[in-house]
Amino acid sequence: xxxxxxxxxxxxxxxxxxxxxxxxxxxxxxxxxxxTKFLNAYITVAEETALKQAEESEERYKRGQPLGILDxxxxxxxxxxxxxxxxxxxxxxxxxxxxxxxxxxxxxxxxDRGAVLLGKxxxxxxxxxxxxxxxxxxxxxxxxxxxxxxxxxxxxxxxSENEESNWVxxxxxxxxxxxxxxxxxxxxxxGSDTGGSTRNPAAHCGVVGLKPTYGLISRHGLIPLVNSxxxxxxxxxxxxxxxxxxxxxxxxxxxxxxxIQDDFKPFELPNLTDVSKLSIGIPKEYHAPGLSSxxxxxxxxxxxxxxxxxxKVVEVSLPHTRYSIVCYHVLCTAEVASxxxxxxxxxxxxxxxxxxxxxxxxxxxxxxxxxDVVRGRILSxxxxxxxxxxxxxxxxxxxxxxLIANDFVxxxxxxxxxxLTPTTLSDAALYTEFIQEDNRTRSAQDDVLTQxxxxxxxxxxxxxxxxxxxxxxxxxxxxGRSFQEKQLLTVAKWFEKQVQFPVIQLEEVKRxxxxxxxxxxxxxxx
Amino acid sequence: xxxxxPVVGLEIHAQISSNSKLFSGSQVQFAAPPNSxxxxxDASLPGTLPVLNRRCVxxxxxxxxxxxxxxxxxSLFDRKHxxxxxxxxxxxxxxxxxxxxxxxxxxxxxxxxxxxxxxxTKTVRIxxxxxxxxxxxxxxxxxxxxxxxxxxxxxxxxxxxxxxxDMCCGEEAAAAVRELQxxxxxxxSSQAVxxxxxxxxxxxxxxxxxxxxxxxxxxxxxxxxxxxxxxxxDYEIQRQIEELENGGTILNETRAFDSKLGCTVPMRDKExxxxxxxxxxxxxxxxxxxxxxxxxxxxxxxxxxxxxxIHERLPDLPSVKREKLVEQYGILPEHSFTLLxxxxxxxxxxxxxxxxxxxxxxxxxxxxxxxxSYLKQHSLAVKESPVSSSLLADLLNLLEKKEISSTAxxxxxxxxxxxxxxxxxxxxxxxxxxxxxxxxxxxxxxxAVIDGQENEVIMMVLG
Numbered sequence: 001x002x003x004x005x006x007x008x009x010x011x012x013x014x015x016x017x018x019x020x021x022x023x024x025x026x027x028x029x030x031x032x033x034x035x036t037k038f039l040n041a042y043i044t045v046a047e048e049t050a051l052k053q054a055e056e057s058e059e060r061y062k063r064g065q066p067l068g069i070l071d072x073x074x075x076x077x078x079x080x081x082x083x084x085x086x087x088x089x090x091x092x093x094x095x096x097x098x099x100x101x102x103x104x105x106x107x108x109x110x111x112d113r114g115a116v117l118l119g120k121x122x123x124x125x126x127x128x129x130x131x132x133x134x135x136x137x138x139x140x141x142x143x144x145x146x147x148x149x150x151x152x153x154x155x156x157x158x159x160s161e162n163e164e165s166n167w168v169x170x171x172x173x174x175x176x177x178x179x180x181x182x183x184x185x186x187x188x189x190x191g192s193d194t195g196g197s198t199r200n201p202a203a204h205c206g207v208v209g210l211k212p213t214y215g216l217i218s219r220h221g222l223i224p225l226v227n228s229x230x231x232x233x234x235x236x237x238x239x240x241x242x243x244x245x246x247x248x249x250x251x252x253x254x255x256x257x258x259x260i261q262d263d264f265k266p267f268e269l270p271n272l273t274d275v276s277k278l279s280i281g282i283p284k285e286y287h288a289p290g291l292s293s294x295x296x297x298x299x300x301x302x303x304x305x306x307x308x309x310x311x312k313v314v315e316v317s318l319p320h321t322r323y324s325i326v327c328y329h330v331l332c333t334a335e336v337a338s339x340x341x342x343x344x345x346x347x348x349x350x351x352x353x354x355x356x357x358x359x360x361x362x363x364x365x366x367x368x369x370x371x372d373v374v375r376g377r378i379l380s381x382x383x384x385x386x387x388x389x390x391x392x393x394x395x396x397x398x399x400x401x402x403l404i405a406n407d408f409v410x411x412x413x414x415x416x417x418x419x420l421t422p423t424t425l426s427d428a429a430l431y432t433e434f435i436q437e438d439n440r441t442r443s444a445q446d447d448v449l450t451q452x453x454x455x456x457x458x459x460x461x462x463x464x465x466x467x468x469x470x471x472x473x474x475x476x477x478x479x480g481r482s483f484q485e486k487q488l489l490t491v492a493k494w495f496e497k498q499v500q501f502p503v504i505q506l507e508e509v510k511r512x513x514x515x516x517x518x519x520x521x522x523x524x525x526x
Numbered sequence: 527x528x529x530x531x532p533v534v535g536l537e538i539h540a541q542i543s544s545n546s547k548l549f550s551g552s553q554v555q556f557a558a559p560p561n562s563x564x565x566x567x568d569a570s571l572p573g574t575l576p577v578l579n580r581r582c583v584x585x586x587x588x589x590x591x592x593x594x595x596x597x598x599x600x601s602l603f604d605r606k607h608x609x610x611x612x613x614x615x616x617x618x619x620x621x622x623x624x625x626x627x628x629x630x631x632x633x634x635x636x637x638x639x640x641x642x643x644x645x646x647t648k649t650v651r652i653x654x655x656x657x658x659x660x661x662x663x664x665x666x667x668x669x670x671x672x673x674x675x676x677x678x679x680x681x682x683x684x685x686x687x688x689x690x691x692d693m694c695c696g697e698e699a700a701a702a703v704r705e706l707q708x709x710x711x712x713x714x715s716s717q718a719v720x721x722x723x724x725x726x727x728x729x730x731x732x733x734x735x736x737x738x739x740x741x742x743x744x745x746x747x748x749x750x751x752x753x754x755x756x757x758x759x760d761y762e763i764q765r766q767i768e769e770l771e772n773g774g775t776i777l778n779e780t781r782a783f784d785s786k787l788g789c790t791v792p793m794r795d796k797e798x799x800x801x802x803x804x805x806x807x808x809x810x811x812x813x814x815x816x817x818x819x820x821x822x823x824x825x826x827x828x829x830x831x832x833x834x835x836i837h838e839r840l841p842d843l844p845s846v847k848r849e850k851l852v853e854q855y856g857i858l859p860e861h862s863f864t865l866l867x868x869x870x871x872x873x874x875x876x877x878x879x880x881x882x883x884x885x886x887x888x889x890x891x892x893x894x895x896x897x898x899s900y901l902k903q904h905s906l907a908v909k910e911s912p913v914s915s916s917l918l919a920d921l922l923n924l925l926e927k928k929e930i931s932s933t934a935x936x937x938x939x940x941x942x943x944x945x946x947x948x949x950x951x952x953x954x955x956x957x958x959x960x961x962x963x964x965x966x967x968x969x970x971x972x973x974a975v976i977d978g979q980e981n982e983v984i985m986m987v988l989g
Contacts, residue, residue: 082573095572102566104573223572227808256575257810261829338605338805341616342570346675358611358673385607385803394805 011187015061015072022061022072026054026116029074033118033185035508039141041170041179043079044087045119050074053116060114069244071114076180076189079120080127081232082221083107086117090223091135092125094343094350094369104221105253106190106232113248118186121176127192127225128336128373129439130200130446132175133431136371140175142168142205142428143183144472148505153471168428168472171204171446173197174233178205181235184509188245191233194225195328195443196423196450198233199462199477203423206464206473206504208496210234210242211450213483214457215260217246218253226335227258229454239463239493243269246485260483267486272494276310281416285321288448292426294468299422302465302476305498306420316416318407323400324452325444330384330397336374337381343369373439405456412481418491419479422449427468449477459485461492464501473501527771528735532763533743534699535691535730538706539684540716541660541723542585548659548683549576549619556722560676568681570614575809580831582683583626583813585715586657587836589685590627592709592843593652597833599815601626603657603807608800611675612662620686622804625656626813632689633845634705635863636697645859650702651690660684679723685716691730691740695763696756703727703752708844708866720751727755731762733770741766741776746790748782758783762790847872855879855886864894870908871898874915881919884926892922896939912945921950934959 014020033045057072066072077083080090082100089095103111111117124134133139144150145167154166170179174191178201181189191198193211202209210233217232224230234245247266253259282303287296307313345351345365352364367375384393411419424446434442453460459482462475478495480488544554552565567574590597602624605617630652635645662680664673687706693699707725710716718725732743746762749755761783766776781790816822818834842850848862851872857865865872875893879886897918901911921942925935934954941953954960962968976983 088572090572100573101571220575221573255577257577258575258808334805335808337803338607338617341607341609342572342614344609344616346611347569347614347677348571355671359609362609382803385805387801387803390804 011073012069016066018061022054022057022116023051025072026050026074026118029118029185032183032508033180036143036183036185036506039143039179039183040138041121041140041143041176041183041185042076042119043089043091043122043135043137043176046083046086046117049086050116050118053111053114057114057116067112067114068248069113070110070248072116073114073188074116074118074186075110076118076121076177076186077107077110078123078127078174078177078189078191080123080192080223080225081107081120081190082223083117083120086120088120088223089137090126091123091137092369092371092374093136094366096136096350098349100221102221104232105218105255106249107221109249110190118180121174121180121189121191123176124173124373124439125371126223126336126340126374127173127194127197128377128443129172130196130443131169131429131431131434131439132172132201133169133435134371134373134439139431140170140172140179141431142170142175142472143179143506144168144204144206144428144504146506146508147471148507149467149471149502151471153469165430165432167431169204169431169434171201171424171428173201174209174235175201175205177233177235178202178207178209181205181207181237182504183506187236188241189235191235192222192225192230193233193450193454194230195332195447195454198235199423199450199460199475200446202235202462203464203475203477204428204473206475206501208234208236208239208242208464208492209423209462209475210236210246210485210489211453211460212246212250212485213459214454215258216250216264216459216483216485218249218251218256218259220253220255224335224339226332226454227339228331228335229457231454239461239489239496240269242461243267243485243489243493246489250485269486269490269493272490274310275306275491275494278306278311278491279415279417280306280311280313281316281411281419282313283316283318283321283411283419283421285318286421286449288425290425290445290448291422295422295424295426295474298465298474299420299476302420302495302499305495309498314416316411316414316419318404318411318452320400320403320407321452324404324455325448327397327400327404328447328451328455329380329444330393331401333377333381334384334394334397335381336377337379337385340366340370340374340378345369376440401455404452408452408456408458408479417481418488421477421479423462423475423477424449427470427472427474453479458482459488461488463492463496463499465495465499467502530733530763530767530770531736532694532731532733532766533691533740534693534695534759534763535743536687536689536693536699536703537728537730538687538689538703539660539726540589540687540706540710540718541725542582542683542685543714543717543724544579544581544585544683546579546581547681548579548582548657550574550681551577552681554682555678556724558678560674561678563678564680568614568677570616576619576807578810578813579683582657583815583831584836585683585713586626586655586685587815587831587833588713588840589687589710589715590630590655591833591837591840592713593627593630593632593655593687593706595627595630595652595655597627597815598624599817599820599833600624601657601813601815603810603813605805605807607803607805610661610664611673612664612677612680614662614677614680618659618661619807619810620658621656623806625654626815627655628653630655632702632705632709634698634701635859636701637860637863645863648693648698648701650692650698653688653690655688656686658684658686691732691743696759699727699729699759700752700756703755704867705844707752712841712844712847729755729759729762731759731766732776733763733766741770742778744776744778744790745780746783747780747793748784750785754783754785757785757788758790761788765790855890857886857890861890861894864898868898868901868908874908874911877915878919878922881916882922882926884922889922892918896936900943913939913942917942917950924950924954928961930954930959930961934961 177189182205251264354364550567660682662677710718732741
């Protein structure tokens with residue numbers, strides 16, 4: 001089967017030719033969601049509205065007037081995007097039961113193109129975390145935990161024990177979206193990326209995770225974590241699909257003053273065959289403490305791959321990389337403290353029964369509505385914003401941020417086109433191990449490779465590369481120049497073709513499969 | 527006793543006259559049903575973002591230019607954090623680091639001298655003008671232990687005008703604010719009606735001895751009219767002087783003006799000083815303004831603001847209008863102040879002057895003494911005057927042609943106030959107020975009077 005056009009395009013063709021109808025597709029996805037409920041990838045499944053959208057799509061196909069490539073395609077959206085009439089919780093008690101009165105711009109764009117919204121996916125509360133384990137609806141389980149590939153590599157124990165304590169995390173905070181795409185319950189999903197929240201779970205779940213350039217895609221309707229770093233993220237099973245999604249979503253939004261004004265032209269990815277004109281940079285600082293030897297080897301092999309194909313591969317330096325975590329911590333918590341100030345129980349969301357005074361109502365509401373992670377960040381952030389601390393911390397961090405961004409500018413100016421780095425330090429951890437450390441520690445560890453791109457606003461993408469010794473996905477990251485998504489995705493697509501990452505072998509998927517979810521025979525990379 | 531020098535500065539919030547709010551598209555309207563003008567952004571619904579209203583920026587630029595400020599071609603937006611029921615987002619978007627306009631000045635006139643007939647011009651420096659959001663309104667219902675919140679006003683655009691402490695008393699503060707009000711109304715950037723909350727004034731007051739540093743200042747709030755502003759400031763100055771002369775100290779506090787008692791009282795104390803944790807507003811890029819020189823070629827005219835273009839289109843400011851009135855009509859400067867002080871009075875005056883042969887110098891007396899005092903007595907605005915400019919002009923023409931005496935004219939005017947639709951000529955005929963020019967007729971009348979009063983005449987003749 002040709003990887004040329006991408007699965008989504010094949011589905012699209014199938015819809016056009018009537019080999020499958022939008023309602024059939026929708027129903028199959030909904031059935032698969034039901035049978036993979038144990039993954040806890042979805043917070044809300046919008047069954048009724050999805051079927052209705054599918055029916056409308058079907059009508060359009062019958063008339064021979066589909067809206068485009070995305071018409072009838074089932075998608076999922078992370079639960080920090082506003083969706084009209086559908087609960088938007090951010091996996092927090094603060095917004096349990098909150099029904100959005102409007103659609104985020106990115107959601108509206110997808111719906112306008114006929115996409116079928118299956119539901120809202122699970123995340124760390126308010127997108128704070130790197131495991132998708134700290135939301136009020138419980139942790140998301142990595143579908144690969146149940147894959148043949150992983151089970152084969154597991155130490156044999158009693159079957160049921162395995163299932164319960166042997167599952168691995170998805171990474172985060174867009175774990176639900178990554179799991180949803182990985183387990184075939186949808187063809188694409190929206191995540192968000194502030195410090196790696198789309199790329200990290202993409203790497204752990206073996207899917208493509210794209211973080212676009214800041215300002216390319218509208219944030220209107222995305223409940224913010226850090227306004228100056230957040231971007232909507234795109235999760236798909238192949239790079240071509242990511243390009244299609246990007247084409248539908250990018251462009252100026254008058255409702256978001258941080259989107260660029262320039263016209264955006266959607267592109268089709270060329271099939272790159274000649275990489276000899278390419279210059280790939282390998283930043284030495286990304287050989288970070290804790291990087292597993294497996295991933296180090298993979299990274300090195302990838303560099304060789306490019307070199308052997310004729311590309312120029314050079315070691316580069318991004319000297320301020322080691323300050324980025326601390327810098328991120330200051331700026332992130334400061335913005336969090338500010339962004340969360342609106343959650344007071346007065347206008348919407350959870351309101352405490354405490355009635356003694358307005359202030360006591362606020363305090364009780366916020367204590368009850370937010371988890372420890374959120375409250376911790378708010379307290380830190382307010383500390384950094386105090387008058388006596390502002391210069392020392394916030395302004396200092398802004399300056400360091402500028403230095404980090406300049407590192408990239410210098411490297412790209414020196415002739416490097418794309419940077420190649422690992423996405424994560426290792427493959428996915430067991431849930432039982434992951435929760436041994438607190439959220440802050442984990443985030444600090446796990447964000448190290450992804451977060452500088454958010455500082456600098458650059459586009460970056462995770463491409464699933466190979467399976468680890470434990471049979472779990474490992475991905476590599478490409479970082480590109482501002483607004484050069486076309487180049488970034490073209491290179492990523494070439495790499496994807498070279499590595500032929502294996503398809504997940506899930507029992508549940510096999511049962512529902514009837515040819516639409518095609519299996520490819522692919523040589524594994526490692 | 528050493529003399530005291532009072533020092534008064536002002537922080538004025540003027541609501542921008544615009545169709546929609548500063549960062550959202552909801553409507554701006556006074557006294558609408560509660561919470562009927564609230565967009566998702568105004569209610570701080572999660573995921574909403576601010577979008578800057580062009581008209582509000584233009585209003586601030588106009589105002590800055592009228593107050594002789596430097597307009598900052600790059601200004602920034604910040605978040606000012608505090609928790610209050612009328613502030614849905616938990617922060618206000620304002621301009622703390624770099625406001626839109628700085629370093630201006632406002633000239634205003636004061637009447638001095640015995641009879642208040644001399645005009646003196648004073649100046650107050652304008653520190654800055656910044657754009658910021660208005661808050662909603664909250665009403666405390668103590669009987670039911672609840673607070674009612676109306677967000678209609680939340681997010682409406684404000685211009686905060688900061689006046690340096692160059693004023694020394696209530697009268698100066700009042701005159702400065704009055705002049706600012708006139709300027710804003712002339713520009714149309716704010717309707718500046720204090721009663722509708724479109725103009726709010728806080729006064730900063732302190733006193734010190736000459737040669738010594740400035741004293742501790744208090745902030746006085748809750749001032750609802752220009753008249754109360756003068757009272758509040760003067761009261762506070764007096765209070766501080768008395769306090770200090772009795773060996774007390776002044777606290778750096780906020781006080782509210784109680785208009786019923788005519789005094790200032792401490793406002794409920796917030797524990798410690800507020801730290802507003804200012805932070806740049808990440809969702810709004812720096813506000814860039816252009817002038818003719820810096821305007822890049824091929825820019826979309828819709829997307830940019832050209833300061834020079836706005837400057838060219840500024841209307842005549844009150845001070846210019848006054849000069850023109852004095853020059854054109856030969857009236858006194860203090861007259862021009864009064865004319866501009868009453869909404870519509872200058873237009874009324876000019877209209878009368880057009881329709882009458884009477885010299886403007888004489889017309890002004892009728893306008894300021896007769897017309898204005900009548901209107902004041904009956905609490906009428908100029909536009910509500912039962913006597914139109916044409917009617918008054920007709921009357922003055924009769925006077926000018928010496929068809930009636932000035933005493934008679936006043937009687938006719940009194941009749942005209944009744945608004946019964948009669949013309950001055952009709953009233954004159956009715957009441958037989960015509961001036962008699964005929965000698966013979968006059969003799970006949972005099973004779974008739976004498977004949978009718980025989981006894982009195984005899985007494986007079988006999989001495």
